[in-house]
Amino acid sequence: MSEPAALKIENLHVSVGDIPILKGVNLEMRQGETHALMGPNGSGKSTLAYTLIGHPKYEVTEGSISIDGTDIVELDPCERARLGMFLAFQYPVTIPGVKVADFLRHAISNIRNPDRKEGEDLMPMRDFRKELRDTMDELNIDFEFARRYLNDGFSGGEKKRMEILQLAMLKPRFAFLDETDSGLDSDAVRVVSEGLQKLSGPHMGVMIITHHERLLEYNIPQYTHVMLAGRIVETGDAALAHELHANGYAGVRERHPEAAAEELQAQESTT
Template sequence: MKLLELRGLVASVDEKQILNGIDLTVNAGEVHAIMGPNGSGKSTLSNVLAGRDGYSVTTGDMELMGAPVNGMSVEDRALSGLFLGFQHPIEIPGVTNMEFLKVAIDSHRISVGEEEMNTRDFMVQVREISKRLELSTEFLKRFVNVGFSGGEKKRNEILQLMLLQPKLAFLDETDSGLDVDALQVVARGINEFRSDDNGVVLVTHYQRLLNYVNVDFVHIMVNGAIVKSGDAQLAHEVETQGYAGLGEA
Protein backbone atom coordinates (compact mmCIF):
# COMPACT_ATOMS: atom_id res chain seq x y z
CA MET A 1 0.00 0.00 0.00
CA LYS A 2 1.21 3.47 -0.88
CA LEU A 3 1.39 5.55 2.30
CA LEU A 4 2.89 8.67 0.81
CA GLU A 5 3.31 9.91 -2.69
CA LEU A 6 4.82 13.24 -3.64
CA ARG A 7 4.95 14.22 -7.29
CA GLY A 8 6.77 17.38 -8.30
CA LEU A 9 6.02 19.03 -4.97
CA VAL A 10 6.83 22.72 -4.97
CA ALA A 11 6.16 24.57 -1.72
CA SER A 12 6.77 27.93 -0.12
CA VAL A 13 7.14 29.37 3.34
CA ASP A 14 5.86 32.92 3.63
CA GLU A 15 5.92 33.16 -0.16
CA LYS A 16 9.55 32.08 -0.39
CA GLN A 17 9.92 28.91 -2.45
CA ILE A 18 11.80 26.26 -0.45
CA LEU A 19 10.82 22.94 -2.04
CA ASN A 20 11.64 22.82 -5.72
CA GLY A 21 9.95 19.68 -6.98
CA ILE A 22 10.08 16.67 -4.68
CA ASP A 23 9.24 13.17 -5.86
CA LEU A 24 8.97 10.54 -3.17
CA THR A 25 6.98 7.37 -2.65
CA VAL A 26 6.81 5.49 0.63
CA ASN A 27 5.08 2.10 0.74
CA ALA A 28 3.98 0.09 3.76
CA GLY A 29 6.84 -1.89 5.24
CA GLU A 30 9.51 0.59 4.13
CA VAL A 31 11.87 2.76 6.13
CA HIS A 32 13.29 5.78 4.34
CA ALA A 33 15.91 8.24 5.42
CA ILE A 34 16.03 11.77 4.06
CA MET A 35 19.43 13.30 4.62
CA GLY A 36 20.67 16.71 3.76
CA PRO A 37 22.61 19.71 4.97
CA ASN A 38 21.12 22.57 6.96
CA GLY A 39 18.69 24.65 4.95
CA SER A 40 18.02 21.97 2.37
CA GLY A 41 14.27 22.02 3.09
CA LYS A 42 13.91 18.87 5.20
CA SER A 43 11.94 20.52 7.98
CA THR A 44 9.88 22.46 5.46
CA LEU A 45 8.89 19.15 3.89
CA SER A 46 7.76 17.86 7.30
CA ASN A 47 5.68 20.96 7.95
CA VAL A 48 4.15 21.03 4.47
CA LEU A 49 3.16 17.41 4.88
CA ALA A 50 1.56 18.08 8.27
CA GLY A 51 -0.31 21.11 6.92
CA ARG A 52 1.18 23.76 9.17
CA ASP A 53 -0.04 27.33 8.69
CA GLY A 54 2.30 29.44 6.59
CA TYR A 55 3.51 26.48 4.51
CA SER A 56 1.79 26.32 1.16
CA VAL A 57 1.98 23.98 -1.79
CA THR A 58 2.38 25.87 -5.06
CA THR A 59 2.29 23.01 -7.53
CA GLY A 60 2.61 19.26 -7.51
CA ASP A 61 0.66 16.46 -5.88
CA MET A 62 0.73 15.15 -2.37
CA GLU A 63 -1.15 12.01 -1.37
CA LEU A 64 -1.42 10.34 2.02
CA MET A 65 -2.79 6.78 2.19
CA GLY A 66 -3.84 7.13 -1.43
CA ALA A 67 -5.89 10.31 -0.99
CA PRO A 68 -5.00 13.87 -1.96
CA VAL A 69 -3.88 15.90 1.03
CA ASN A 70 -4.33 19.45 -0.13
CA GLY A 71 -7.13 21.16 1.75
CA MET A 72 -7.07 18.68 4.62
CA SER A 73 -6.73 20.15 8.12
CA VAL A 74 -3.74 19.34 10.28
CA GLU A 75 -5.85 17.06 12.49
CA ASP A 76 -7.44 15.24 9.55
CA ARG A 77 -4.00 14.43 8.16
CA ALA A 78 -3.06 13.04 11.57
CA LEU A 79 -6.27 11.04 11.78
CA SER A 80 -5.65 9.62 8.31
CA GLY A 81 -2.47 8.08 9.67
CA LEU A 82 0.32 10.67 9.51
CA PHE A 83 2.54 11.26 12.52
CA LEU A 84 5.01 14.11 12.57
CA GLY A 85 7.91 13.76 14.99
CA PHE A 86 9.14 17.21 15.99
CA GLN A 87 12.73 18.36 15.72
CA HIS A 88 12.07 20.70 18.65
CA PRO A 89 9.23 19.21 20.69
CA ILE A 90 6.91 21.95 21.89
CA GLU A 91 6.16 22.61 25.54
CA ILE A 92 2.55 22.95 26.69
CA PRO A 93 2.41 24.39 30.21
CA GLY A 94 -0.74 23.48 32.10
CA VAL A 95 -1.59 20.39 30.03
CA THR A 96 -0.37 17.12 31.49
CA ASN A 97 1.20 14.50 29.31
CA MET A 98 -1.44 12.08 30.48
CA GLU A 99 -4.45 14.10 29.36
CA PHE A 100 -2.71 15.10 26.15
CA LEU A 101 -2.10 11.45 25.27
CA LYS A 102 -5.58 10.40 26.30
CA VAL A 103 -7.31 13.06 24.22
CA ALA A 104 -5.03 12.28 21.28
CA ILE A 105 -5.77 8.56 21.31
CA ASP A 106 -9.47 9.14 21.87
CA SER A 107 -9.54 11.50 18.89
CA HIS A 108 -8.11 8.71 16.75
CA ARG A 109 -10.57 6.15 18.08
CA ILE A 110 -13.59 8.40 17.67
CA SER A 111 -12.56 9.17 14.09
CA VAL A 112 -12.90 5.49 13.18
CA GLY A 113 -16.17 5.08 15.03
CA GLU A 114 -14.75 3.50 18.17
CA GLU A 115 -15.47 4.52 21.73
CA GLU A 116 -13.05 6.45 23.89
CA MET A 117 -10.40 4.26 25.44
CA ASN A 118 -11.15 2.83 28.83
CA THR A 119 -9.01 4.74 31.32
CA ARG A 120 -7.60 1.62 32.91
CA ASP A 121 -6.58 0.11 29.57
CA PHE A 122 -5.06 3.41 28.60
CA MET A 123 -3.00 3.59 31.78
CA VAL A 124 -1.77 0.04 31.37
CA GLN A 125 -0.73 0.70 27.80
CA VAL A 126 0.94 4.03 28.48
CA ARG A 127 2.84 2.68 31.47
CA GLU A 128 4.03 -0.28 29.46
CA ILE A 129 5.33 1.92 26.61
CA SER A 130 6.93 4.33 29.07
CA LYS A 131 8.78 1.47 30.65
CA ARG A 132 10.11 0.32 27.29
CA LEU A 133 11.34 3.85 26.62
CA GLU A 134 12.85 4.12 30.09
CA LEU A 135 10.57 7.03 30.91
CA SER A 136 9.44 7.32 34.51
CA THR A 137 5.67 7.32 34.94
CA GLU A 138 6.19 10.63 36.74
CA PHE A 139 6.50 12.10 33.25
CA LEU A 140 2.88 11.35 32.63
CA LYS A 141 1.79 13.68 35.41
CA ARG A 142 3.98 16.53 34.27
CA PHE A 143 3.05 19.19 31.76
CA VAL A 144 3.86 18.24 28.16
CA ASN A 145 7.61 18.62 27.63
CA VAL A 146 7.91 21.31 30.33
CA GLY A 147 11.20 20.90 32.16
CA PHE A 148 12.08 17.80 30.12
CA SER A 149 15.67 17.33 28.99
CA GLY A 150 16.32 17.12 25.25
CA GLY A 151 16.47 13.32 25.42
CA GLU A 152 13.29 13.11 27.45
CA LYS A 153 11.43 15.25 24.95
CA LYS A 154 12.46 13.00 22.08
CA ARG A 155 11.52 9.87 23.99
CA ASN A 156 8.19 11.52 24.68
CA GLU A 157 7.75 11.88 20.91
CA ILE A 158 8.40 8.17 20.47
CA LEU A 159 5.94 7.45 23.27
CA GLN A 160 3.28 9.30 21.29
CA LEU A 161 4.28 7.42 18.15
CA MET A 162 4.00 4.03 19.81
CA LEU A 163 0.68 4.88 21.44
CA LEU A 164 -1.00 6.35 18.37
CA GLN A 165 0.31 3.70 15.95
CA PRO A 166 0.09 5.83 12.79
CA LYS A 167 0.47 4.39 9.32
CA LEU A 168 3.28 6.79 8.40
CA ALA A 169 5.79 8.22 10.84
CA PHE A 170 7.66 11.23 9.52
CA LEU A 171 10.32 11.89 12.13
CA ASP A 172 12.07 15.22 11.77
CA GLU A 173 15.56 15.04 13.27
CA THR A 174 14.40 12.89 16.12
CA ASP A 175 18.06 11.99 16.67
CA SER A 176 19.32 15.55 17.14
CA GLY A 177 20.46 16.51 20.61
CA LEU A 178 20.55 12.92 21.87
CA ASP A 179 23.41 11.25 23.70
CA VAL A 180 24.27 7.70 22.71
CA ASP A 181 22.10 6.09 25.38
CA ALA A 182 19.04 8.15 24.48
CA LEU A 183 19.70 7.55 20.80
CA GLN A 184 19.61 3.81 21.37
CA VAL A 185 16.36 4.02 23.31
CA VAL A 186 14.77 6.13 20.56
CA ALA A 187 16.06 3.76 17.88
CA ARG A 188 14.66 0.80 19.80
CA GLY A 189 11.26 2.53 19.88
CA ILE A 190 11.36 3.10 16.12
CA ASN A 191 12.37 -0.52 15.52
CA GLU A 192 9.55 -1.77 17.70
CA PHE A 193 7.11 0.45 15.86
CA ARG A 194 8.06 -0.47 12.31
CA SER A 195 6.08 -3.23 10.69
CA ASP A 196 4.91 -4.49 7.33
CA ASP A 197 1.80 -2.36 7.73
CA ASN A 198 3.40 1.00 8.32
CA GLY A 199 6.15 3.21 6.99
CA VAL A 200 8.83 5.39 8.56
CA VAL A 201 10.65 8.39 7.17
CA LEU A 202 13.66 9.49 9.19
CA VAL A 203 14.79 13.01 8.47
CA THR A 204 18.33 13.44 9.70
CA HIS A 205 21.61 15.25 9.32
CA TYR A 206 23.77 12.37 10.29
CA GLN A 207 24.21 8.74 9.60
CA ARG A 208 24.48 7.76 13.27
CA LEU A 209 20.78 6.99 13.82
CA LEU A 210 21.06 4.63 10.85
CA ASN A 211 23.57 2.58 12.84
CA TYR A 212 20.64 1.50 14.96
CA VAL A 213 17.74 1.54 12.50
CA ASN A 214 17.99 -0.38 9.24
CA VAL A 215 16.70 1.67 6.37
CA ASP A 216 15.58 0.49 2.95
CA PHE A 217 16.07 3.77 1.11
CA VAL A 218 18.21 6.85 1.57
CA HIS A 219 17.46 10.12 -0.20
CA ILE A 220 19.77 13.08 -0.32
CA MET A 221 18.02 16.40 -0.27
CA VAL A 222 19.81 19.55 -1.36
CA ASN A 223 18.31 22.96 -2.12
CA GLY A 224 14.74 21.74 -1.85
CA ALA A 225 15.08 18.74 -4.18
CA ILE A 226 16.05 15.11 -3.85
CA VAL A 227 19.31 14.89 -5.76
CA LYS A 228 20.14 11.28 -5.16
CA SER A 229 18.42 8.15 -3.87
CA GLY A 230 19.85 4.77 -3.00
CA ASP A 231 20.02 2.11 -0.32
CA ALA A 232 21.62 2.28 3.13
CA GLN A 233 25.04 2.36 1.52
CA LEU A 234 24.33 5.93 0.39
CA ALA A 235 24.28 7.09 4.01
CA HIS A 236 27.79 5.77 4.46
CA GLU A 237 28.89 7.68 1.38
CA VAL A 238 27.51 10.86 2.92
CA GLU A 239 29.49 10.13 6.04
CA THR A 240 32.75 9.77 4.12
CA GLN A 241 32.30 12.27 1.29
CA GLY A 242 29.98 14.85 2.81
CA TYR A 243 27.02 16.30 0.96
CA ALA A 244 29.30 18.30 -1.30
CA GLY A 245 30.63 15.12 -2.80
CA LEU A 246 27.08 14.05 -3.62
CA GLY A 247 26.14 16.97 -5.77
CA GLU A 248 25.57 19.86 -3.43
CA ALA A 249 28.42 21.96 -4.81
Protein backbone atom coordinates in the same frame (compact mmCIF):
# COMPACT_ATOMS: atom_id res chain seq x y z
CA MET B 1 -2.60 -8.07 6.08
CA SER B 2 -4.08 -5.94 3.31
CA GLU B 3 -1.87 -4.19 0.79
CA PRO B 4 0.47 -1.73 2.53
CA ALA B 5 -0.70 1.87 2.22
CA ALA B 6 1.35 4.18 0.04
CA LEU B 7 2.21 7.82 0.54
CA LYS B 8 2.92 9.52 -2.75
CA ILE B 9 4.45 12.96 -3.21
CA GLU B 10 4.43 14.28 -6.75
CA ASN B 11 6.08 17.42 -8.09
CA LEU B 12 5.56 19.15 -4.75
CA HIS B 13 6.23 22.89 -4.68
CA VAL B 14 6.00 24.70 -1.35
CA SER B 15 6.43 28.36 -0.44
CA VAL B 16 6.88 30.02 2.92
CA GLY B 17 5.67 33.61 2.85
CA ASP B 18 6.01 33.80 -0.96
CA ILE B 19 9.53 32.38 -0.96
CA PRO B 20 9.67 29.09 -2.87
CA ILE B 21 11.43 26.47 -0.76
CA LEU B 22 10.47 23.10 -2.22
CA LYS B 23 10.78 23.01 -6.00
CA GLY B 24 9.37 19.74 -7.26
CA VAL B 25 9.78 16.94 -4.71
CA ASN B 26 8.91 13.39 -5.80
CA LEU B 27 8.85 10.59 -3.27
CA GLU B 28 7.00 7.39 -2.57
CA MET B 29 6.89 5.54 0.71
CA ARG B 30 4.98 2.47 1.85
CA GLN B 31 4.00 1.14 5.26
CA GLY B 32 6.77 -1.05 6.61
CA GLU B 33 9.61 0.79 4.86
CA THR B 34 12.40 2.76 6.52
CA HIS B 35 13.66 5.81 4.65
CA ALA B 36 16.40 8.28 5.49
CA LEU B 37 16.20 11.88 4.33
CA MET B 38 19.52 13.69 4.27
CA GLY B 39 20.88 16.89 2.81
CA PRO B 40 22.79 20.01 3.86
CA ASN B 41 21.35 22.62 6.25
CA GLY B 42 18.59 24.64 4.63
CA SER B 43 17.95 22.17 1.80
CA GLY B 44 14.27 21.79 2.79
CA LYS B 45 14.03 18.61 4.89
CA SER B 46 12.05 20.12 7.77
CA THR B 47 9.95 22.08 5.28
CA LEU B 48 8.92 18.81 3.64
CA ALA B 49 8.03 17.25 7.01
CA TYR B 50 5.95 20.27 8.15
CA THR B 51 4.19 20.39 4.80
CA LEU B 52 3.26 16.72 5.01
CA ILE B 53 1.51 17.12 8.35
CA GLY B 54 -0.22 20.31 7.21
CA HIS B 55 1.49 23.15 9.07
CA PRO B 56 -0.39 26.30 7.97
CA LYS B 57 2.81 28.29 7.29
CA TYR B 58 3.77 26.03 4.41
CA GLU B 59 1.77 26.69 1.26
CA VAL B 60 1.55 24.06 -1.45
CA THR B 61 1.65 25.96 -4.73
CA GLU B 62 1.89 22.98 -7.08
CA GLY B 63 1.88 19.19 -7.03
CA SER B 64 0.17 16.65 -4.80
CA ILE B 65 0.46 14.56 -1.66
CA SER B 66 -1.75 11.49 -1.51
CA ILE B 67 -2.35 8.45 0.64
CA ASP B 68 -3.65 5.48 -1.34
CA GLY B 69 -4.80 7.85 -4.04
CA THR B 70 -6.60 10.31 -1.73
CA ASP B 71 -5.16 13.81 -2.03
CA ILE B 72 -4.50 15.21 1.46
CA VAL B 73 -3.28 18.71 0.58
CA GLU B 74 -6.61 20.31 1.54
CA LEU B 75 -6.93 18.36 4.81
CA ASP B 76 -6.13 19.92 8.18
CA PRO B 77 -3.46 18.40 10.47
CA CYS B 78 -6.06 16.56 12.57
CA GLU B 79 -7.60 14.86 9.52
CA ARG B 80 -4.15 13.92 8.30
CA ALA B 81 -3.33 12.39 11.68
CA ARG B 82 -6.46 10.26 11.37
CA LEU B 83 -5.16 8.98 8.05
CA GLY B 84 -2.01 7.92 9.89
CA MET B 85 0.45 10.79 9.47
CA PHE B 86 2.77 11.64 12.36
CA LEU B 87 5.58 14.13 12.79
CA ALA B 88 8.04 14.33 15.65
CA PHE B 89 9.29 17.90 15.66
CA GLN B 90 12.91 18.97 15.55
CA TYR B 91 12.07 21.49 18.30
CA PRO B 92 9.17 20.16 20.41
CA VAL B 93 7.00 22.71 22.19
CA THR B 94 6.42 22.94 25.91
CA ILE B 95 2.76 23.01 26.90
CA PRO B 96 2.50 24.28 30.47
CA GLY B 97 -0.21 22.65 32.57
CA VAL B 98 -0.74 19.67 30.25
CA LYS B 99 0.48 16.33 31.49
CA VAL B 100 1.95 13.68 29.22
CA ALA B 101 -0.97 11.32 29.91
CA ASP B 102 -3.64 14.00 29.21
CA PHE B 103 -1.95 14.98 25.99
CA LEU B 104 -1.79 11.37 24.79
CA ARG B 105 -5.41 10.71 25.78
CA HIS B 106 -6.59 13.69 23.73
CA ALA B 107 -4.41 12.78 20.77
CA ILE B 108 -5.54 9.16 20.76
CA SER B 109 -9.21 10.15 21.13
CA ASN B 110 -8.89 12.54 18.17
CA ILE B 111 -7.36 9.92 15.97
CA ARG B 112 -9.67 7.05 16.81
CA ASN B 113 -12.94 8.95 16.87
CA PRO B 114 -13.33 11.09 13.76
CA ASP B 115 -16.69 12.53 14.86
CA ARG B 116 -15.35 13.70 18.18
CA LYS B 117 -16.05 17.30 19.13
CA GLU B 118 -13.52 19.24 21.16
CA GLY B 119 -13.91 18.41 24.86
CA GLU B 120 -16.22 15.42 24.27
CA ASP B 121 -15.94 11.69 23.97
CA LEU B 122 -12.46 11.12 25.29
CA MET B 123 -11.34 7.52 25.31
CA PRO B 124 -12.59 5.99 28.61
CA MET B 125 -10.02 6.57 31.35
CA ARG B 126 -9.78 2.90 32.38
CA ASP B 127 -9.09 1.67 28.84
CA PHE B 128 -6.66 4.48 28.20
CA ARG B 129 -4.69 3.93 31.41
CA LYS B 130 -4.39 0.23 30.74
CA GLU B 131 -3.13 0.81 27.23
CA LEU B 132 -0.73 3.49 28.43
CA ARG B 133 0.63 1.29 31.24
CA ASP B 134 1.11 -1.71 28.93
CA THR B 135 2.86 0.43 26.33
CA MET B 136 5.13 2.11 28.89
CA ASP B 137 6.03 -1.29 30.37
CA GLU B 138 6.92 -2.56 26.93
CA LEU B 139 9.15 0.45 26.30
CA ASN B 140 10.67 0.37 29.82
CA ILE B 141 9.46 3.88 30.61
CA ASP B 142 8.66 4.56 34.27
CA PHE B 143 4.93 5.32 34.71
CA GLU B 144 5.81 8.42 36.72
CA PHE B 145 6.78 9.97 33.37
CA ALA B 146 3.07 10.12 32.36
CA ARG B 147 2.45 12.58 35.22
CA ARG B 148 5.07 15.09 34.07
CA TYR B 149 4.10 18.28 32.23
CA LEU B 150 4.64 17.93 28.51
CA ASN B 151 8.23 18.74 27.53
CA ASP B 152 8.56 21.00 30.60
CA GLY B 153 12.20 20.75 31.63
CA PHE B 154 12.61 17.53 29.68
CA SER B 155 16.17 16.47 28.95
CA GLY B 156 17.08 15.58 25.38
CA GLY B 157 16.58 11.91 26.19
CA GLU B 158 13.19 12.55 27.84
CA LYS B 159 11.93 14.48 24.81
CA LYS B 160 12.83 11.47 22.71
CA ARG B 161 11.13 9.10 25.18
CA MET B 162 7.99 11.21 24.69
CA GLU B 163 8.37 10.94 20.94
CA ILE B 164 8.68 7.16 21.03
CA LEU B 165 5.78 6.86 23.47
CA GLN B 166 3.59 8.90 21.10
CA LEU B 167 4.58 6.65 18.21
CA ALA B 168 3.75 3.54 20.22
CA MET B 169 0.36 4.87 21.34
CA LEU B 170 -0.77 6.57 18.12
CA LYS B 171 0.49 3.84 15.77
CA PRO B 172 0.82 6.03 12.68
CA ARG B 173 1.14 4.52 9.21
CA PHE B 174 3.69 7.15 8.19
CA ALA B 175 6.03 8.61 10.80
CA PHE B 176 8.45 11.45 10.14
CA LEU B 177 11.19 11.92 12.69
CA ASP B 178 13.07 15.16 12.34
CA GLU B 179 16.22 14.41 14.34
CA THR B 180 18.59 17.01 12.94
CA ASP B 181 18.73 18.89 16.27
CA SER B 182 22.41 19.27 17.08
CA GLY B 183 21.43 18.88 20.75
CA LEU B 184 20.71 15.19 20.19
CA ASP B 185 22.99 13.73 22.88
CA SER B 186 23.99 10.08 23.08
CA ASP B 187 21.16 9.24 25.51
CA ALA B 188 18.65 10.75 23.07
CA VAL B 189 20.12 8.87 20.11
CA ARG B 190 19.93 5.61 22.07
CA VAL B 191 16.28 6.21 23.04
CA VAL B 192 15.25 6.86 19.45
CA SER B 193 17.19 4.01 17.90
CA GLU B 194 16.06 1.43 20.47
CA GLY B 195 12.48 2.70 20.33
CA LEU B 196 12.38 2.54 16.56
CA GLN B 197 13.80 -0.97 16.57
CA LYS B 198 10.98 -2.02 18.91
CA LEU B 199 8.20 -0.23 17.06
CA SER B 200 9.04 -0.58 13.41
CA GLY B 201 7.28 -3.33 11.55
CA PRO B 202 4.96 -3.91 8.61
CA HIS B 203 2.43 -1.33 9.83
CA MET B 204 4.70 1.69 9.99
CA GLY B 205 6.62 3.53 7.33
CA VAL B 206 9.37 5.67 8.87
CA MET B 207 11.22 8.64 7.45
CA ILE B 208 14.26 9.49 9.56
CA ILE B 209 15.59 12.96 8.90
CA THR B 210 19.05 12.95 10.37
CA HIS B 211 22.75 13.62 10.17
CA HIS B 212 23.41 11.07 12.92
CA GLU B 213 25.07 7.95 11.63
CA ARG B 214 24.27 5.84 14.69
CA LEU B 215 20.53 6.19 14.20
CA LEU B 216 20.83 4.75 10.72
CA GLU B 217 23.26 2.03 11.80
CA TYR B 218 20.62 0.55 14.09
CA ASN B 219 17.69 1.30 11.79
CA ILE B 220 19.00 0.53 8.36
CA PRO B 221 17.12 2.46 5.69
CA GLN B 222 16.02 0.67 2.53
CA TYR B 223 16.03 4.05 0.85
CA THR B 224 18.21 7.10 1.40
CA HIS B 225 17.11 10.36 -0.23
CA VAL B 226 19.34 13.38 -0.63
CA MET B 227 17.80 16.82 -0.74
CA LEU B 228 19.54 19.79 -2.30
CA ALA B 229 17.99 23.23 -2.92
CA GLY B 230 14.42 22.01 -2.43
CA ARG B 231 14.55 18.85 -4.54
CA ILE B 232 15.41 15.23 -3.97
CA VAL B 233 18.40 14.89 -6.24
CA GLU B 234 19.45 11.32 -5.42
CA THR B 235 17.90 8.18 -3.98
CA GLY B 236 19.95 5.16 -3.01
CA ASP B 237 20.13 2.56 -0.26
CA ALA B 238 21.96 2.47 3.09
CA ALA B 239 25.33 2.67 1.31
CA LEU B 240 24.47 6.18 0.14
CA ALA B 241 23.90 7.26 3.76
CA HIS B 242 27.32 5.84 4.66
CA GLU B 243 28.97 7.64 1.79
CA LEU B 244 27.43 10.98 2.81
CA HIS B 245 28.54 10.52 6.40
CA ALA B 246 32.06 9.75 5.30
CA ASN B 247 32.46 12.35 2.56
CA GLY B 248 29.82 15.06 3.14
CA TYR B 249 27.85 16.73 0.36
CA ALA B 250 30.66 17.94 -1.91
CA GLY B 251 30.17 14.94 -4.19
CA VAL B 252 26.41 15.50 -4.37
CA ARG B 253 26.95 19.14 -5.33
CA GLU B 254 29.41 18.09 -8.02
CA ARG B 255 26.96 15.58 -9.45
CA HIS B 256 24.16 18.17 -9.46
CA PRO B 257 25.77 21.48 -10.42
CA GLU B 258 22.46 23.21 -11.22
CA ALA B 259 20.99 22.47 -7.81
CA ALA B 260 24.29 23.46 -6.19
CA ALA B 261 24.14 26.82 -8.00
CA GLU B 262 20.56 27.33 -6.79
CA GLU B 263 21.64 26.54 -3.25
CA LEU B 264 24.35 29.18 -3.46
CA GLN B 265 21.93 31.72 -4.91
CA ALA B 266 19.39 31.14 -2.13
CA GLN B 267 22.10 31.55 0.50
CA GLU B 268 23.28 34.80 -1.05
CA SER B 269 19.77 36.25 -1.21
CA THR B 270 19.24 35.66 2.52
CA THR B 271 22.55 37.15 3.70
